[in-house]
Amino acid sequence: MSELPKFKYQPNALELGIIEKKNIDCPVCEKNREYAYSGGIYAVEEVEFICPWCIADGSAAEKYDGMYVDDASCEEVSDQNKLTELVTKTPNYVSWQQEVWLAHHDDYCSFERYVGWKEIKHLKENLSDDIERIKSEYGLSQSEFEQYLVNDGGMQGYLFKCLHCDQHRLHIDTN
Incomplete structure (x- = not known):
């Protein structure tokens, strides 16, 4: 079996269960594969499982004229090739509402993991701009933010990291 492809913006896909160990017959390359992506693809046709190799080379998105991340939910960067990738x-x-992909230094950040306050409190200073934005948007005090932000709780955190300077970014949504 060949090594799983590396995803620039999704380095922890296997560890996070975004790519899972599951035997499938990939509808794109028509090969029997030991790993599958079961997340959504924005396309007309419904597709249940795609192998990671067909995602990485773009053949699945091309075949279904689809995309995995809604381009309208991505922060802006100047290089269209980065958005395409x-x-x-x-x-x-996976998010409850609409996923949002954050950027920093004119490039998309890598998605690191799902978090609550407990997992990011040591990054409080690093995340201060995003924390202040979120508190303002939701009308929360610092103590409410810390209390409500719980991994797999009512307010879910999504931690990103800049590929160029290691700055962390935070997005949240609520169920």
């Missing part, structure tokens, strides 16, 4: 060659993370 993100939306057509990167498996998406």
Whole structure:
């Protein structure tokens, strides 16, 4: 079995369950594979499982004229090729509402993991701009933010990291 492809913007896909160990017959390359992406693809045709190799090379997005990440939910970067790589060659993370992909230094950040306050409190200073934005948007005090942000709780955190300077970014949604 060949090594799993590496995704620039989704380096922890296997560990996070975004790519899972599951025997499938990939509908794109028509090969029997030991790994599958079961997340969504924005396409007309419904597709249940795609192998990671067909995501990485863009053939699945091309076949279904689809994308994994909604381009309208991505922060802006100046290089259209980076957006294309993100939306057509990167498996998406799972969110309750609409996923949002954050950027920094004119490039998309890598999705690191699902988090609550407990997992990110040591990054409080690093995340201060995003924390202040979120608190303002939801009308939360610092103590409410810390109390409500719980991994797999009512307010879910999504931690990103800049590929160029290691700055962390945070997005949240609520169920």
